[in-house]
Amino acid sequence: MVRSYAGRRVVDDVSLAVMPGQVTCLLGPSGCGKSTTLRCIAGVDMQDSGEIYLDGELICDTVFRVPPERRSIGLMFQDFALFPHLTVADNVAFGLSGSRAEKRARVAQLLDRVDMAAHIDAHPHELSGGEQQRVALARALAPGPKVMLMDEPFSGLDNRLRDGIRDETLEILKEEGAAVLLVTHEPEEAMRMADEIALMRDGQVVQRGAPYNVYNAPADKAAAAFFSDINVIPGVVHGALTDTPFGQFLAPGVPDGTAVEIVIRPQHLKIDFDREGRGPLPTAKDGVAARGVVQRARFMGKESLVEFRMDHDLSILKATVPNVFLPKPGTAMWLTIRRDRCFVYPEGGVRGWTGG
C-alpha cells in the first residue's frame, strides 16, 4: 500500500497481515506513517495504490471502496472520545443493530467484561480517564468487529493506570478474538502488547517479528537503537574478521575494507574490576577486555548506569548493571563484549547482517 501527501510517500509500500486473536504493533517514531496506514485500513483515508482485504474479501483498492462503517473494523483512537451527551450504556450501544433486548444484553455483557457495569447510567464526564478508556474499548468491541485498529489508545492515561489497563485490554481483545493492529511509538508498549511487531521508519516496515526477535536480532543499527541506548564500536573488515580493542568479531561474507559498526546494548557489556593493571583473560565467548575509566555512575531505580571513558580512543561507553552499582569516578575497570549479544552492521546503518 502506498499513500503520498504532496508528492511525498508517507506510506511507502507497506504490506501487513494481521491474524485473528493476534496483536500486531505498528511501532515507529513520530511521523513515520503509522497513523496514515491505520486511517487507510479504517477507510477514513484512501491509499494511492494497493489493496486491503478482510477475510479474503477485497474491501478497498483504488477503484472499489467499502465505506468505513461497513468494514467490520473497530476503532479506538486516543482522541476518539465518547459521546458526552450519551450515557455509558448508550455509548456502547451506539454501533449495535438488533432488537432492544439483544442490544441491552450485549451492552451488559461488555460492560461487565470491562468492569464498568456499575457505571452503566453515568455520563462520560463523571468517569476517570481510565474508566472512559474502558467504555471506549467496550464500544469499539460491541459490534464484534473482525479487526480492531488502535492508535496510541493508552497515551492519554497517566503512568500508574497505564500498565493495568494495557493488560486488561489485551486480555479482553484476546477473548474477543479480533485481529488487532495497534499503533504506538513506545517500544515498551509494543513489547508488552504485541504478538508481532512491525517496525516502521520513513513510511516503510523495516522489520517484522515476535518482540523477542526484533529486540534480539534488530535489522540494523537504528532498529537496535529504537529499543534502548546502544554502544557503537567502529571497525574495518579484513578476511571476514574485524579487529577491535575488544578482540576480533566475525563478519562473514563482508568484503575486505568494509567499515562496520559493532553494536551492543548497555546491559550486555560485562564489567570487571582492575587487578593491578590487568583485566580478565580473553575467552572465546567474550573476546578481549578493554580498559576504561568511570566518568559517572547514576542509580536509575531498577539498575545503575555507568559511563566509561575508554583508554584506547577516549570514547564513552555506557553499561547498565542491575540494582545498585556506583563505582567512584576515576575508577579503572575492564569491559568485555559478549559475542552472542552484539550485532555487526555495515557503517551508516543500512540493513545488513548480524552476529558477532
Ligand SMILES: Nc1ncnc2c1ncn2[C@@H]1O[C@H](COP(=O)(O)OP(=O)(O)OP(=O)(O)O)[C@@H](O)[C@H]1O
Ligand atoms: N492529511 C495530511 N496531509 C498532509 N500530510 C499529512 C497528512 N497526514 C499525515 N501527513 C504527514 O504524513 C507523515 C506521517 O504521518 P502519520 O500521522 O501517519 O505518522 P505517525 O507515524 O502516525 O506519527 P505520530 O505518531 O506522530 O502520529 C507526517 O509527516 C505527516 O505530517
